[in-house]
Amino acid sequence: MRDTTGSGRGAARAGDGTGDGARARDRLRRVAAEVFGWNELRPGQAEAMEQVLRGRDTLVVMPTGAGKSAVYQVPAVLLPGPTVVVSPLIALQRDQVEGLAEGGGPDAPKAVAVNSAQAAGETAEAWRAVREGDAEFLLLSPEQLAKDEVVERLARTGPSLFVVDEAQCISSWGHDFRPDYLRLGHVARRLGRPTVLALTATAAPPVREEITERLGMERPARIVAGFDRPNLRLEVRGFLEGEDKRRAVVERAATEPKPGIVYTATRREAQEYAGQLAELGLSALAYHAGLPSAERSRAHEAFLGGGLDVVVATSAFGMGIDKPDVRFVLHASVPGSPDAYYQEIGRAGRDGAPALAVLHYRPEDLGLRKFFSSGHTDTGTLTDVAEAVRGGGAPLPVSRVRERTGLSASRLTAAVNLLEEAGAVTVTPGGELAPAGELGPREAADRAAELAGARYRLERSRVEMMRGYAETSGCRRRFLLGYFGEEYEPPCGNCDNCLAAGEEWDRARGGGGREPERYEERGARGLPERPAPRVEEGPRPDAGRFRTGVRVRHREWGEGLVMSEEEDRVTVLFDTVGYRTLSLEAVVGQGLLTPDEGAGD
Secondary structure: OOOOOOOOHHHHHOOOOHHHHHHHHHHHHHHHHHHHOOOOOOOOHHHHHHHHHOOOOEEEEOOOOOOOHHHHHHHHHHOOOOEEEEOOOHHHHHHHHHHHHHHOOOOOOOEEEEOOOOOHHHHHHHHHHHHOOOOOEEEEOOOHHHOHHHHHHHHOOOOOEEEEOOHHHHOOOOOOOOHHHHHHHHHHHHOOOOEEEEEEOOOOHHHHHHHHHHOOOOOOEEEEOOOOOOOEEEEEEEOOOHHHHHHHHHHHHHHOOOOEEEEOOOHHHHHHHHHHHHHOOOOEEEEOOOOOHHHHHHHHHHHHOOOOOEEEEOOOOOOOOOOOOOOEEEEOOOOOOHHHHHHHHOOOOOOOOOEEEEEEEOOOHHHHHHHHHOOOOOHHHHHHHHHHHHHOOOOEOHHHHHHHHOOOHHHHHHHHHHHHHOOOEEEOOOOOEEEOOOOOHHHHHHHHHHHHHHHHHHHHHHHHHHHHHHHOOOOHHHHHHHHOOOOOOOOOOOEHHHHHHHHHHHHHOOOOOOOOHHHHOOOOOOOOOOOOOOOOOOOOOOOOOOOOOOEEEEOOOEEEEEEEEOOOEEEEEEOOOEEEEEEHHHHHHOOOEEEOOOOOO
16 A cells, blocks of 8 residues: 555655644554554654654664564555565564564555565565555565665665664674675665665664664664663672572573573573473573574574473574563673663563563673674785775776685675775775775775774773673663663662662661562672662762763763763763773862863764
8 A cells, every 4th residue: 555645755855844744643643543553653653753754864763662663664655665674584574574464454555575585486476566566565685685686676666765674783883783784875875765764672872873874874863762671670690600600590591480581602501501491391492593594493483483481592593583472581691782681681571561681690701702792803804905996996896806805705894894984995886896085005904993993992891881780789770771871760660779779778767678588698699789778968069960961071082972870970982992981079070071062962
């Protein structure tokens, strides 16, 4: 079902007045109710839909389960032309196609997919449906869009909306980075530059910036809905010995309501934990990238279908896990960043019912994560790529550059990515590599290596933020939301620290009671002792000076953005060194940190 009233992208762009905006909202709500059966739109959905209908590029950051797909589904009905949806997994594409078929009424638009798992006849029928207007949505993987013939065929259909789902995959700072996403900005230009909509569940500020830059989004609207998932209970269990931690993970997974997910750092651990849970009589399977595709599919489908109690997985078990009744997510090791952690625990409790997220923490585990997040930039490789591109004179196909350098596809993509940022290489609309700028190959490699160094420092700082989360004595929800730049006033009443502090407060007032067993041995388990509850006598003189979102300047580290301010500390994302949590008393007393009056918020 497509709009044939002349109210498509061109007309929508003109509708920026107050009256036009109200009419647009009314039309969107009517389509949501009549076509999809949604009588209410969730916070952020209506605002994002309106921007898309106006033809404005839009970045939408909404927590898992908040209804991101609706943001493109509703305005697509009112726009004149097919909607291209870039979706990274075949399983996710299948779920989206089936969801549209099952969730809408008789007038609901049809969705088709084109992927490598289809037979030739099915692919031909999908293209026919899009070409003749029988299908509104065409779902494709980024790998499909790397093929020139696919992009050319798609351009002939005149798409009006280009949707990038799981957009964090485009950011090399994001935990789901996929090199094939890097060329989507070029693909959008080859398609005639339709409106670009980027969707993601978890994106900290640097990831958001890279998404908009990589996709070539023009003056994008940024709709960032609240990250809070109040039904998730947040806990951290600290350990000094690895064996104690392993035993606690198995016991917790065995005793909590099912189903659940256990995340591990390595494939070996996934196999071992799954085996131990199976020995206890639970239906448990491992999932990781080293398993054959058929075994991964079996575990994935069994879990979604309700046939498993527990999946024990590495981070490979991620996108496309849309199961509403997951009751717990346990982490047997520390993830590499709060971004990854929050996205993974977000797979619990999508039905709104109480769910549990427990991080099993041993300080030594951070060494492994530092190893995973560390990287080595080979300036020789960067120089070779720059020389190969510049030596060709004219734009070269990627295959020719690979031949000249002997690099794998992934290593070449990483090098080109950095050289493009350094301004030494550009990617043509046809996907070829061409020289850019005046830098020689060696100078270009040095500049690219500097950019890579900044990235690695950011990655290491994000590992340290996971340490901060695990060891904080304050509200864990406030800590996580502050990392994403969202203010939150504790106590949350649903994390271990807030609950324990409440019980301590009751006892201090003569209420008696006994702290739960798992909080009694905090010091012995390697976590800092909680301070006694206290009542602030009044606001600090510097309260609010470093509020969330303020640009600041550090005497040594330069400019940064305040992510959160607590009673005695401030967390800043610096452009040069990544995340740092600083003592307010120190930075104010010594004048180390000052609001940057010359920078806009």
